[in-house]
Amino acid sequence: MRIILISAIILINLIFILVLLRDLFKHRDEIMKESANNFWTPLAQIAIYFLSTFGISDFAISTALYPKMKWVSLKKLPGTLNTQCVIPVFVMSLAYITNISVGIKTLLVCIICQVIGAYIGPHFVVKLSEKVIRNFVIVGLLIATALILAGKFGLIPSNGTATELYGWKLALTGLLMFVFGALNNIGIGSYALTMATVYAMGMNPVAAFPIMMGGCTFSVSVGSMQFIKLDDYSRKITLFSVFGIIGVLLAVFVVKSLNTGVIQWIVVVVLLYSAISLYQDNRQTRNSAVNK
Template identity: 50%
Template sequence: MRKLPGTVNAQCILPLAVMTVAYLSRVQVSWWLLVMCIIAQVIGAYIGPRLVMRLPDRMIRLSVGVGLLVSAALLLANQLHWVQTTGNATSLPVGKAILLAALLFVYGALNNIGIGSFAPTMVTVSFFGMSPLVAFPIMMGAAFFSIVVGSTVFIQAGAYSRKIVSYTSIFGIIGVLVAVFIVGQLQMTVINWIILAILIYAAFILLRPTADEIEA
């Protein structure tokens, strides 16, 4: 369980690299806003692992589980149109841009306990009145660089499973290519419902008591 955060982060590096290139080449977004968001999330990712590795195993498992539920709740709010998702802006005023960067700093730190930034970033971008499509280059670019920084700390400490990372990275790249070039033809609503189901299932697995906890 102690290797869970490091494994979750390390397995994302190569798939995210492929996805970042794909979305940056297909979606336009203000370059200065993109750079600001990436830097903010990378700083958060750099600080996060040093705190995560000090947590006890049970705390890590519960934190990841709760984080997944939070992400699921945000994604559900987006799916049910409880947040505004009809904006079309591709940039933000300086004040809002700084606030967005501050939030991405937090998301970068949370990434290191296995809480993905997809749902929080999507909802946040929508709240600011930007086009939901703009969220993808921001999410993928920021996630890639922050995951690389965060994973480096775990890898240097040996706090990850090399075998699992090898397998999941290969299949992750295949999944990314399918998502970009095939699944991309599907409605985003359908894809989000699938992601929502996966988030809830994963949270259930992590939050249910282990055999040792039941016996105790």
């Protein structure tokens, strides 16, 4: 079953790559005209996915960075967060699923449920206004911050030993993974949420990684193909996401372990600052509308 799962991961990601390449070729004259910086964007991808491999949300970091750097509009931010992470997460998923043991039934339920949520989401996201997306992004930043702090202060249990789930725990986890897959599409990353769920269900903390990466490699591939078809993503950032592979390989094969304590505090500050900035943008937009 594990061999079948790995084969399926490779297949779905190859399909995504073909869809992406076809779209990039079709719009080849437009890609380099996009606002993302040609030098800093690849470097950012390396850093983002290096940290992501250790469980620090690439969605959260990218959400804090891209609007401030004006690399992508808020309207296209959710689609970009999804499309940019497909290839790096593909590499992560293969590394974790082949190296960390987790029950295959639990893994399959989590993956299938998250894929269903991810498939449904994009068709609703493209209809949302920039203001609504901004509000969802603020909520996502606050959720990520809260979960990081909960882990830092021991409010989330992280001493479970199980590698398989049964009964109501498996059913509830499947339902939550469906919700997380849908939330991915509005820019709310699923890493921290998945970690919290895995810990709460009494599973071994390391089991969170194959579940996170396995679920995401399918769900973001499926969801991202929808965003590509709907023309609702940054092509340049997604193209430069191949540099994220360097960050993943450095984390998995060179660094292997990282004391993320200080980094997490820095991320908390950045996330809170970004959420406050977006809230202030909302107020300014609202005040401008009233004054008119």
